[in-house]
Amino acid sequence: MSKAKRLIDILLFVSAKKKFTAQEIADTFHISVRTVHRYLLDLSDMGLPIYAEQGRHGGYTVLSNAILPPILFTEEEAVAIFFAFQSLHYYRDLPFNTEIQSVSQKLYESLQKEAKKKVDTLQSYIAFWNPKRAITTPLLTDVLEAIINQSQLHIHYESKSGITSKHIQPIGVYAHDGLWYMPALLLSSERILLFRVDRIKGIKVGETNRKTTMNLQQWLETDYEPQQPIRLYVELSSEGVRQCLSEPHLEKAVVRHSDGTGYIDTIIDQHELHFNSSLFFRLGQHAIVKEPQALIQLLRQHAHELLAIYPEPKEPQ
The missing domain is CATH 1.20.5 (Single alpha-helices involved in coiled-coils or other helix-helix interfaces)
Structure with missing residues (x-):
């Protein structure tokens, strides 16, 4: 039998046993104890975490039981x-x-x-680029561990209104555009909200006996149902169409005409108005909002605030 095959057999044996002696391996594989020690050194050099216990009743312990057998890849x-x-x-x-x-x-x-x-x-020719954010997400691993354990969380969350406390049941985490997001069930109202993990400033792990009615994959594939529905109707130039097709939350709602122009006619949640106002203000004449009136008022407010910062220069006397 080749040495490589013998090493694989011993690796599988010790991974299953967790605790063993050199004599056990020698008896199982019909080799000398001296050869066993040599093989164990080879396995240790390959990364198998083995701890040796000295003394009369000593032996070996595999420090981690999550050892995978070798896998042959092309x-x-x-x-x-x-x-x-x-x-x-x-x-x-x-x-x-x-x-x-x-x-x-x-x-x-x-x-x-x-x-x-x-x-x-x-x-040199391929990169899977995401914007490398300066924002840190120090609690990402802690949040993920709580999700794996299906634990509830008490979090301190930073938003526009300041830092607030939330009692939630996380559904999962996903990465998008260089940031990490966490949909979670807000236990006080049974609503699912989306949180940015970098804005979580503190966590306390709670009970582990409650489960949400869906997993992350189901949540990502579920059609969004607005809590406070409102119609969004926007006329788009060809440039407006191009820009809105790059926005994940608007992409499916864009209707394009044969000449390249188009429009958006969809239902959004009222709490999304502020987010969309920033986008359409940036697009300027390439996105003319017709409805809702509340969004038009927000755009006018943005324009007035900008004009206040950059007033018309006074004509010289």
Whole structure:
């Protein structure tokens, strides 16, 4: 039997046993204790976390029971996995960031010379770019652990009205545009709200016996139903169409004419008016809002505030 095959067999054996002696391995595989010690050193060098206990009743303990057996990848599969990890490179904060870097390095080092050359070349031409935010998300890992444990959270959350306390049941977290978001059930009203994880300033883990009625994937695929529905009707120039097609929350609502112009006629929630007012104010003449009147008033307010900052210069006497 080859040494590689023997090492794999011993790896599977010790991972299942967790605690063992060199004599147990020697008896199981019909090899000498001296050879067992040599194999265990090889496995330790390969990354298997083994702790040796000295003394008459000593032996070995695998410090982690989450050891996976070796998996054989084709060269293309290994390159694909490497670049999957690289797609996360531009996020400032990631759960398991140290482990991701470790796996990426192990994958790269395991590649043959030609495959490494291919990876090095591709990295010069391919990037999975996200804006690298200066905003930190220090509680991301803590939030994720609470979600995995299906725990309720008491959070201190920073918003326009200041820091408030919320009692929530998180559904999950997802990354978008360089930021992390968390939909969660607000337990005081049974409404699902969306929180930015970087704005969570403190958490306290609560009960773990309550579950939401949906998981993150279901929430992402659920059609949004406004709590306070209001009609949004906007006429768009061709540039307005192009810009609005780049906005995820408006993309599906854009109707394009044959000449490139178009319009938006959809239902939004009233609490989204302030968010949309900033977008349409930026688009200026390329997005003419017809409804609702409340949004038109917000746009007029933005214009007056800007004119107050930049008044007409006085004519010289």
